[in-house]
Amino acid sequence: MFSTEPVLSLDHADIYQGSKLILGDVSFQINKGDFAYLIGRTGSGKTSLLKTLYADLWLQSGKGFVAGYPLEKLKPRDVPFLRRKIGIVFQDFQLFSDRTVEENLRFVLKATGWSSKAEMNNRIADVLMQVGLGTAQKKMPHQLSGGEQQRVVVARAMLNEPQMLIADEPTGNLDPAVSDQIMKVFQAINNAGTAVLMATHNYELLNKYPARVLRCQDGQVIELGG
Template sequence: MERVCKSFKRIFVKIILLSLSILGLIFTNFTKKLIVNSVINITSGEIWQNNKPVLCDINVDIKETELVYIIGKTGAGKSSFLKALYGELTLKKGVGTISGFNLNKLKKRNIPNLRRSLGIVFQDFQLLTDRSVLSNLLFVMGASGWKNRSLMKKRAEEVLSLVGLKNKTNTMPFALSGGEQQRVSIARALLNKPKLILADEPTGNLDPETSEEIMQLLIAVSKEQNAAILMATHDLSIIKAFPGRLLSVQEGTIKELSEVK
């Protein structure tokens, strides 16, 4: 009887220890989900262009998966802010990081690596007109360090499928509508699985219906890729239809607004 009791105690202790181990794993995974990393963090930043400051006292923090708009009058500094984020302009003062890169200490040789870590979508699509849709993506992949041709083709087809263009691989850009060209641009931005998509007026050349489709697509693929979106826009109807955080470039700095006025 005593031997049976000891055996039962050992089994009971093992069950307790196993249960605690499982609970520990569950808690660890749960807390990991609660911790959301910053993809952009700038404190007391100052951006310069042509040897003079264009934006001062910048304090911006953007987390993974967030949708953030940046608005402001033409010439206020929206594009300057985006250019600083992908290394075209310098963060002269303050502290800034983007996708793990230190903007204060960013060297020219590291700028291509920074840009490869971002997804960038432009207003004017910037597609190579003499190459097919698939060839456009493969060209960018080759330029950004991809080597294996079969893996390149597989990834290109994956992102084209994500944006609804899997049957357009051999189509030339001139044969696509404006909305389809922007879809190719979005597919190109997703190639390296970025945690941040920078979109500079991505609906600026599109009609309202197509603009809405592109926004729905951007939001869907960002969720799929677990990426944040920072989007410069003048289109207040888009902001109202697809609510997100709102940053305004005004008076030489960037302020957060609670609503569109």
């Protein structure tokens, strides 16, 4: 089914951390297949905004819509279903160090309701191919480089074929050459139709891989050049 509604829209949303207003009156949308950067100084509200999108922080006023779910009306029981429709990539890899790559990915599939072993194996093979790690199934995280570990994290985020990937500083711990490789993975995923919203402070990426830019500044989110 082709849907024209945005994958993400915020309409006069106020982003709070506890009782502190972090960003006020935020309005923007991201459509299927969009790629957008989220930039801003440390402490400008990028992470709070992302956390609101995947319901780690509640939207207290205004409207928000992510992958078909209204954030302002979200019930706690809906949160896992919302998170299945968006993939989340963090800067720290959060892989289980005592399990192979394959076991890390299978854990997520089981946790999100998959039961067929054959289907799980196929999906794991698919996402690892997608990120260029087709032969890494049996490796332990410590046998992988930082860039390879980050690819596994991207693969993990793609397991449930999300409509959108939210990435919080995904290249923050990686050197420039590896950052380039990770960006190419994100671009390939984006070209296949998945929207990407990436928080970054790496301005070289913005020049090298131009896309929409949203900036958190002075308690607001503004679109640059838009």
